[in-house]
Amino acid sequence: MNTQEVLQHVTTPLANPAYAPVVPRFTNREYLNIVYRTDFDALRAVVPEPLEIEEPLVRFEVMKMGDVSGYGPYTESGQAIPVTFDGERGEYLHAMYLDNFAATASGREISAYPKTVGAPNLYADNGTLVGTLDYGTLRVATATMGYKHNRLDPREAEAQITVPTFMLKIIPDYDGSPRVNELVRTEITDVVVKEAWTGPARLQLFEHVLAPLADLPVREVVSASHILTDLTLAPVKPVYDYLKEARS
Template structure:
């Protein structure tokens, strides 16, 4: 394989890449989102400058993705923190747990998604929408919501999914010092809402050393949503370089 052929590859291993090149289209992506208020000081400890914490709101999310071009089928869960950047309300991706190596590799390499291996599930238990997250064999989160109790408007659903999103991209060099250390911004604008609902919800977080979701404890449930959507992820771009700025 010559140099130009190497440059055209999406990622390693050559000849059997972890994910294909091209943008990924998500069909029937299903969200369970629970927005809760946590302790402001706990949230400030994990939000990097220049992002700012005002109201300490966290969205625990479980996403079932049964049909993704190039990546197949997988489920994802994590915590998204509501922040501000230059006065603009936005989301900060704090932690994401996924059951797909292709999703983990592409999210970390192409964008700034803080993905690691986990075992999330999203399913209906009689009249309840249930989202769980296990790390290894241990349960670290359980979310429940009344199944389709009330409609959520398309405008509210689009606003929730389409918030500007920030992530921290960290790649070490061969000396293990940071080679890439950037704050990246992306936004989902290409979406088709196929259904959206709200209802009563509860969330339990359990202590774990390597999946420390409970470090942002639940103090108050603010809202919950169940959304079905087709979408394409927006491209990420660097807005702050920690090694240069």
């Protein structure tokens, strides 16, 4: 394989890439979102500067991907924290757990999604929408919501899932020092909201050293939504360079 052929690849193994070279389109992406109040000090310990926290809120999500070009169906769960950056409101992605290696690898390599292994699930059970997250054999989160109790305005649903998203892009150098250390921004585009619901909800988080969702404890459930949509993820763009700021 000559140099030009090597340059045509974006990931390894060269003969069997970890993910397909496609921009994924998500069809029938189903959300369970639960926004809850937590402790200010707990958020300050994990949200990086220059992001700012206005309220001690967290959005716990479970997303069931009905069909994704390049990856197929999978499920994902995590925590997003409402923040502001340079006057713009958005969310900082704190941690994401999913059951698809290709989506994990591409999310980390191409973008900056904080993805790691997990076993999330989203299903209906006896009039209840249930979202769970297991790490290994242990349960770390259980969310329940009344199944399709009240319709949610599709415009409000779209607004909930299309806020700008901020993440950390960290790539180590060969000596272990940081080679890239940036805050990046992305957003969801080409959204089609097919269904949107709200209703009563509860959330339990369980202590786990390698899946520390409970470090952001649930003090009060603020709102919940159940959304079915099609969408595309925009490419990420760097908005703050930590290494450059450290050198200045």
